Amino acid sequence: MDALAHIRRFNRAVTRQVGALNSSFLDRGRPLGSARVLNAIGRGQGDVAKLRQALALDSGLMSRLLRGLESEGLVVVEDDPEDGRRRIALLTEAGQAEFAEYERLSDAQAADILSRHPDQSALLAAMDLIATALTRAEIEIVPCDPLDPRARDCLAQYYAELAARFEGGFDVNLSKDPEADDMRPPRGTFLLALSDGVPVGCAALKGGADYAEVKRVWIAPAARGLGLARQLMEAIEAAARELGQLHLRLDTNSALPEAVAMYHRFGWDEIDRFNDDPYPDRFFEKRLNP
Amino acid sequence: MDALAHIRRFNRAVTRQVGALNSSFLDRGRPLGSARVLNAIGRGQGDVAKLRQALALDSGLMSRLLRGLESEGLVVVEDDPEDGRRRIALLTEAGQAEFAEYERLSDAQAADILSRHPDQSALLAAMDLIATALTRAEIEIVPCDPLDPRARDCLAQYYAELAARFEGGFDVNLSKDPEADDMRPPRGTFLLALSDGVPVGCAALKGGADYAEVKRVWIAPAARGLGLARQLMEAIEAAARELGQLHLRLDTNSALPEAVAMYHRFGWDEIDRFNDDPYPDRFFEKRLNP
DNA sequence: GATTATTTCTGACATTAGTCAGATATCCTT
DNA sequence: AAGGATATCTGACTAATGTCAGAAATAATC
Numbered sequence: 001m002d003a004l005a006h007i008r009r010f011n012r013a014v015t016r017q018v019g020a021l022n023s024s025f026l027d028r029g030r031p032l033g034s035a036r037v038l039n040a041i042g043r044g045q046g047d048v049a050k051l052r053q054a055l056a057l058d059s060g061l062m063s064r065l066l067r068g069l070e071s072e073g074l075v076v077v078e079d080d081p082e083d084g085r086r087r088i089a090l091l092t093e094a095g096q097a098e099f100a101e102y103e104r105l106s107d108a109q110a111a112d113i114l115s116r117h118p119d120q121s122a123l124l125a126a127m128d129l130i131a132t133a134l135t136r137a138e139i140e141i142v143p144c145d146p147l148d149p150r151a152r153d154c155l156a157q158y159y160a161e162l163a164a165r166f167e168g169g170f171d172v173n174l175s176k177d178p179e180a181d182d183m184r185p186p187r188g189t190f191l192l193a194l195s196d197g198v199p200v201g202c203a204a205l206k207g208g209a210d211y212a213e214v215k216r217v218w219i220a221p222a223a224r225g226l227g228l229a230r231q232l233m234e235a236i237e238a239a240a241r242e243l244g245q246l247h248l249r250l251d252t253n254s255a256l257p258e259a260v261a262m263y264h265r266f267g268w269d270e271i272d273r274f275n276d277d278p279y280p281d282r283f284f285e286k287r288l289n290p
Numbered sequence: 291m292d293a294l295a296h297i298r299r300f301n302r303a304v305t306r307q308v309g310a311l312n313s314s315f316l317d318r319g320r321p322l323g324s325a326r327v328l329n330a331i332g333r334g335q336g337d338v339a340k341l342r343q344a345l346a347l348d349s350g351l352m353s354r355l356l357r358g359l360e361s362e363g364l365v366v367v368e369d370d371p372e373d374g375r376r377r378i379a380l381l382t383e384a385g386q387a388e389f390a391e392y393e394r395l396s397d398a399q400a401a402d403i404l405s406r407h408p409d410q411s412a413l414l415a416a417m418d419l420i421a422t423a424l425t426r427a428e429i430e431i432v433p434c435d436p437l438d439p440r441a442r443d444c445l446a447q448y449y450a451e452l453a454a455r456f457e458g459g460f461d462v463n464l465s466k467d468p469e470a471d472d473m474r475p476p477r478g479t480f481l482l483a484l485s486d487g488v489p490v491g492c493a494a495l496k497g498g499a500d501y502a503e504v505k506r507v508w509i510a511p512a513a514r515g516l517g518l519a520r521q522l523m524e525a526i527e528a529a530a531r532e533l534g535q536l537h538l539r540l541d542t543n544s545a546l547p548e549a550v551a552m553y554h555r556f557g558w559d560e561i562d563r564f565n566d567d568p569y570p571d572r573f574f575e576k577r578l579n580p
Numbered sequence: 581g582a583t584t585a586t587t588t589c590t591g592a593c594a595t596t597a598g599t600c601a602g603a604t605a606t607c608c609t610t
Numbered sequence: 611a612a613g614g615a616t617a618t619c620t621g622a623c624t625a626a627t628g629t630c631a632g633a634a635a636t637a638a639t640c
Contacts, residue, residue: 003414007400007584009486011311014304023346031574031626058628063589084636085587103298104340110297117423118515124293129299133407134303160373173556196299225408233517235373339617348598353619375617569609573589586637596627607616 028098030072033057035102037065038074038091042099043197046088048077070139072188074098116199128222136226139195141235146190146204154192158218163203165255167280175279178206179213188212189239193219193228203232205248211285211288212245217259233266237288246288251280296450300506307399314395318388320362323347325392327355328364328381332389333487336378364388385563418512426516431484431525436473436480436494444482444492455545456569466570468496468505474480478502479529483509485519493522495538499577502535507549527578535579541570549550 004224006066045051052062055167062257066089069075072093082085091099116122132139144151163168183190185205192199200223204216214236219228240248250258264270270285315325326345335341347465359365364385370376381389395513407413411498422429434441452460473480477497482489490513494506504526505577509518540558550572554560558574 002395003404003410004400005412005488006418007420009425009488011308011400012486013421015308015311017424018301018308021305033627052587056309058630059629060454060590061628067589071357079474083587086636087588106298106301107294110294110301113423114293114297116426120293122419123423124296126419128296129416130420131296132412133301133403134307135299136406137593185361186333198295198299212301227423275381323597342617348600349599349618350620351598370617373607373617375616428625582637582640584637586634586635588633590631590633592630594627596625598625598628599623601620601622603620604618605616606618607614609614610612 021106021109021212024109025102028101028105030074033061034065034068037062038095038099039102041089042096042102046090047080048087048089051089065071076246109288117283125222128198128200128220131198131234132200132220132223132226135195137192138221139200139223139226139228141191141193141231143185144190144192144202144238146180148192150192150194150199151190151202152219154199154220155216157220158202158216162279163216166253167255175277178204178213182208183215186243186244188243188245189236190216191232191235191239193223193232193267195223201232203236205243205245207234207243207245211247212240212243214248214250217250220230229262230266237286239290242290246290247285249274249283249285251275251277251283253280254282278282306365307360311396311399314399314575318391318395318541321333323351324355324358327352328359328385328389329380329392331365331379332386334394336380337370338377338379342377346475348476352441359385374561380446403410415512418488418510421488421492422516424439426513428490428517429483429490429521430515431481431483433475433529434480434482434492434574436470436576438480438482440489441492444489444508445506447510448492448506451508452569456543458532458546460569465567468494470574472484472496472498473505476533478533479524479526480506481525481529482515483522485513490516491522494531495526495535497535499538501532501539504540507540519552520556523552527576531578531580536580538578539564539573540573541565541567541573543570 003226022032025032027266030038037051037201040051040054045054048062048066051057052059055062057065066075066077067088072094074092075089077089079085080088114120114123155194159170159172179187182202183206184190188205190204191202193201199220201219202216203214203218206213206215214233215222217229217232219232237248240246249271250263251274252263254260263284266286268286271285273280273283293487312322316353320328327341327347330341330344335344338352338356341347342349345352347355356365356367360367362384363416364382365379367377368381369381377574398407403449404410404413442459449460458562467477472478473494473496478495480494483491489510491509492506493504493508496503496505497575504523507519509522527538539561540553541552541564544550553574556576558576562576563570563574
């Protein structure tokens with residue numbers, strides 16, 4: 001069977017699905033164009049110029065759609081304090097509520113599909129894989145508090161994976177869990193890779209007196225193979241330079257051969273054991289140029 | 291992380307993708323409505339009434355779009371010989387060429403996504419899973435020649451799966467491969483389950499003098515758990531009645547416990563070995579009421 | 581400070597999409 | 611054969627979307 005036949009089927013299936021979602025959006029009594037603008041603003045695209053680019057709309061049309069949403073009382077448009085030509089759109093309270101209603105419609109449709117499927121986790125994994133493949137160009141790496149729920153979520157998946165891959169399992173309490181303060185500025189940092197707001201990877205820099213440690217490097221299964229690890233490691237190194245930490249170390253385990261290979265590939269030197277943590281058996285360091 | 295957040299991300303990713311595909315369709319100088327009609331006809335939806343239902347179009351609009359395509363010389367609309375009220379749309383040669391161009395655009399986009407992905411087979415499997423989940427209501431079961439490429443494709447996957455699951459592997463040459471003629475009317479039949487044209491399962495009825503045998507029951511991994519096996523078995527039984535074969539038998543293997551459980555569930559009785567094929571070790575029969 | 585570029589907004593207009601009410605021909609049922 | 615239902619088509623209309631040109635304000639450049 002031709003691979004393209006499968007993709008055509010996928011295209012048609014999602015096209016119909018998107019069509020169904022769009023017509024359910026119409027039930028809220030607003031044309032699709034306005035609904036799309038409202039949703040884009042709700043998702044944080046306030047900048048009118050970016051909005052126009054993201055939705056590929058003519059400036060005249062954009063302007064009229066915003067006037068329409070304003071007269072509905074859902075949106076206010078303010079001047080950009082940094083550039084008097086630009087304007088910024090914000091949702092009013094009513095606009096927030098309306099945006100939430102659109103999210104609810106979309107969620108209801110999603111929950112319906114999910115509930116009918118025999119293997120929900122397989123379906124979610126497939127959706128993640130495809131969403132990542134389609135939005136890979138737009139994955140962004142942002143700093144984040146190590147106690148943020150999104151960070152905790154990544155770490156939970158990271159620990160679960162270690163537990164599955166280490167022969168004797170993995171108990172985070174036996175390992176030295178870094179203090180959150182060591183992974184926050186000014187001592188260190190915690191980075192998340194976000195694909196359209198969903199975390200698909202993380203990495204931490206734990207500051208120290210003699211050297212800083214790279215910890216918790218993890219990529220979601222759906223996002224592997226996209227070169228995300230390199231992006232994260234480069235961002236970590238940039239953050240380390242920023243913080244004046246030029247001597248980096250990390251530890252890992254032979255049970256994770258792709259990690260070991262990766263550190264070699266990224267210019268890390270293998271060194272002797274430098275701590276007594278029970279899990280790692282491979283140790284690396286890298287010295288950065290300022 | 292909330293499952294719905296993942297689905298929202300998926301929704302947004304495919305919405306954007308569908309939007310991009312639609313605007314590439316516009317490049318062919320024809321409004322989207324006409325393009326959708328042309329594509330639906332090209333995919334075999336000639337019946338104007340079905341076309342209207344599939345695309346959810348008003349009869350007036352449909353009529354006008356067809357007139358437009360006719361005046362472009364892409365489509366001819368004929369009377370339905372079976373029902374004078376109905377009409378049937380067909381692509382002219384120019385229409386076929388134009389349809390092929392749309393397919394090419396869609397394929398190019400698909401190939402682009404596929405080529406950028408590190409694990410193409412995982413991406414295809416994910417697409418299959420989702421397409422099946424979204425179109426499960428529209429899976430149709432149709433008779434098909436056992437030598438049709440789509441049938442052969444299913445059988446190849448079926449044999450590969452047996453080879454993986456049987457301890458000593460599976461060599462189709464050691465098993466009694468039924469003659470194609472025994473799986474064609476008037477002796478037997480071969481059924482395919484099609485989801486938007488892509489085969490996602492099959493089952494065969496091999497006619498015989500004393501009894502007919504059910505063979506080659508297979509469901510694609512992406513389509514499992516949807517109750518497709520029951521649909522296929524019911525269709526096989528209906529075909530058997532049609533052909534006057536009321537005594538059915540089948541053989542299977544303990545290495546396929548879900549198949550064994552299924553036959554019990556569907557009212558088959560386990561019986562003694564009735565052939566000397568080396569692979570099966572479980573044997574069933576079922577007597578149908580006329 | 582003059583010139584050029586950028587951003588938003590408005591007006592005028594064209595195209596596309598969607599809706600509704602008949603008209604006509606045919607089919608189905610009794 | 612009559613009456614009701616169905617499928618398509620046409621005309622008349624409305625709403626939505628897309629396009630273009632230019633005005634006004636501000637920013638960037640020289």
